[in-house]
Amino acid sequence: MNPDTHALAGAYAVNAVTEEERRSFELHLGQCADCRAEVAELRAAAATIAADVELPPPPALRASVLSAVAQTRQLSPLEETEAPAAAPAATPAPDGAPSPAEGSPAPVDAPVGAPLDGSAGVDELAARRRNRLRPWLAAAVAAAVLTVGGLVWQPWRDDAPPQLTATEQVLQADDAQRLELPMGTSEVVLVRSPSHKQAVFVADAMPSPPSGKAYQLWFDVPGQGMVSAGMIPTTGSAVTVMLEGDASTATGAGITLEPESGSEHPTSAPVALFSFA
Amino acid sequence: MVHMAAVGDEGDPSPTAAVGPDLAGLLGRSARGDEAAFAELYDATAARVHGLVVRVVRDRAQSEEVTQEAFLDIWRHCTRFDSSKGSPLAWMLTIAHRKAVDRVRSAEASKAREVTYEVTTAEREHDSTLEKVEVRLDQERVRRALASLTDTQRGAVELAYLGGHTHTEVAALLGIPLGTAKTRIRDGLIRLRDTLEVTA
Structure with a gap:
């Protein structure tokens, strides 16, 4: 991984990042189980910094909070979805890569407000770290990071639009166009929002590319042909990646197998093609 | 009071x-x-x-x-x-x-924020600005963990976590290069995490 990106984990954990940095780091988090674990641990540690500070709010605030509570609907609980508690560390991905796959498709399938922040990642994470962490920290880790398919990193997720990640904004856009294709044993999905001019590729079980190869994303741009939209990270089979480039002018998108460093133009037949028409 | x-x-x-x-x-x-x-x-x-x-x-x-x-x-x-x-x-x-x-x-x-003020009071606020800060015995542990950070790490972490500053702002406030602030915040938090793990 890019050490520079990774280095942002600390600042991110304590919200010491700009919105821009937050979005881009959250895209990275989607691919990097190590950073997810680290962020969660550092958040838990940070929560102790103010442990010596207690300041009771004015008594009137209590009544105010409770009166607001009485008028505020609670969110629907999360479904206990495809994240069996037993799934974690015992069954690592075949290639030894972390397996953040469980639950990945949920963000796309789910309507707004439905279970995005399931517990799959949490179980995996907690189990993976169990040997190393003190119990309180492991528990706090689980509390502090909530992930599904790498989209949601905060313990809340339905707040005003500014708090949505760039990816979520596309996935939840009113004009989101959703295209599905079978691939390997599962499906891959491309969600495109013309108003956001962005597209997001989501797969929960991307087949491993042959050694030395990687998947490359392309936009079909009128007048220019296939223009690279970035590489699909190879960190795991679960993928959520924002395509680079303007999705509003493209008429389609594709995926090809290319050398790991990527290609200027597609050099092989597409393994997937999406038409925006 | x-x-x-x-x-x-x-x-x-x-x-x-x-x-x-x-x-x-x-x-x-x-x-x-x-x-x-x-x-x-x-x-x-x-x-x-x-x-x-x-x-x-x-x-x-x-x-x-x-x-x-x-x-x-x-x-x-x-x-x-x-x-x-x-x-x-x-x-x-x-x-x-x-x-x-x-x-x-x-x-x-x-x-615009009064940056100068924030910096100059960063140390003092630690002890005295709140009317009442209750210190309890067990919190010695957290205090020791915080004390295990280097001064520069603690400064960066506190400016970030308690000051609410971005790492870029922390770098500017401390007059250090961008990457350095990022590293100090992370290293400081990691040490805090590790110290809490071993001393409990």
Whole structure:
């Protein structure tokens, strides 16, 4: 991984990042189980910094909070979805890569407000770290990071639009166009929002590319042909990646197998093609 | 002078320590719409949550709004909190911290911040700016953990976490290169994490 990106984990954990940095780091988090674990641990540690500070709010605030509570609907609980508690560390991905796959498709399938922040990642994470962490920290880790398919990193997720990640904004856009294709044993999905001019590729079980190869994303741009939209990270089979480039002018998108460093133009037949028409 | 309310026997500062009231239980009941349970939860944690918010936001009126917003978020989201998977307090404080930082940032967007003032008071505020800071014995542990950080690490972490500054701002405030601030914050948090692990 890019050490520079990774280095942002600390600042991110304590919200010491700009919105821009937050979005881009959250895209990275989607691919990097190590950073997810680290962020969660550092958040838990940070929560102790103010442990010596207690300041009771004015008594009137209590009544105010409770009166607001009485008028505020609670969110629907999360479904206990495809994240069996037993799934974690015992069954690592075949290639030894972390397996953040469980639950990945949920963000796309789910309507707004439905279970995005399931517990799959949490179980995996907690189990993976169990040997190393003190119990309180492991528990706090689980509390502090909530992930599904790498989209949601905060313990809340339905707040005003500014708090949505760039990816979520596309996935939840009113004009989101959703295209599905079978691939390997599962499906891959491309969600495109013309108003956001962005597209997001989501797969929960991307087949491993042959050694030395990687998947490359392309936009079909009128007048220019296939223009690279970035590489699909190879960190795991679960993928959520924002395509680079303007999705509003493209008429389609594709995926090809290319050398790991990527290609200027597609050099092989597409393994997937999406038409925006 | 504000007097501390009794906050049960919660002495261990670690987020999952068995604090007096059963926070996980209260959250669970709150999740089922039990407003009385939520009131109890509020009573048990408001001083911690508000203390953190005030450290970040400073302004009392705004802090009260942020604390209220944080508790409302906690109420709305407690349906999704799973006590078997984590500490209620760490979860609540994470929500409150993000709310506080968001408030500081949006305030900043409309009016330039008095950076100089923030820096020069950064040390003093540690001890004296709050009317009442309750120090409890077990908190010695956290204090020792914080003390294990180098001065430069602690400075960077506190400016980030309590000051609500971005790492870029921290670098500017400390007059250090960008990457250095990022590294100090991370290294400081890692040391804090590791020290808490081994000394408990």
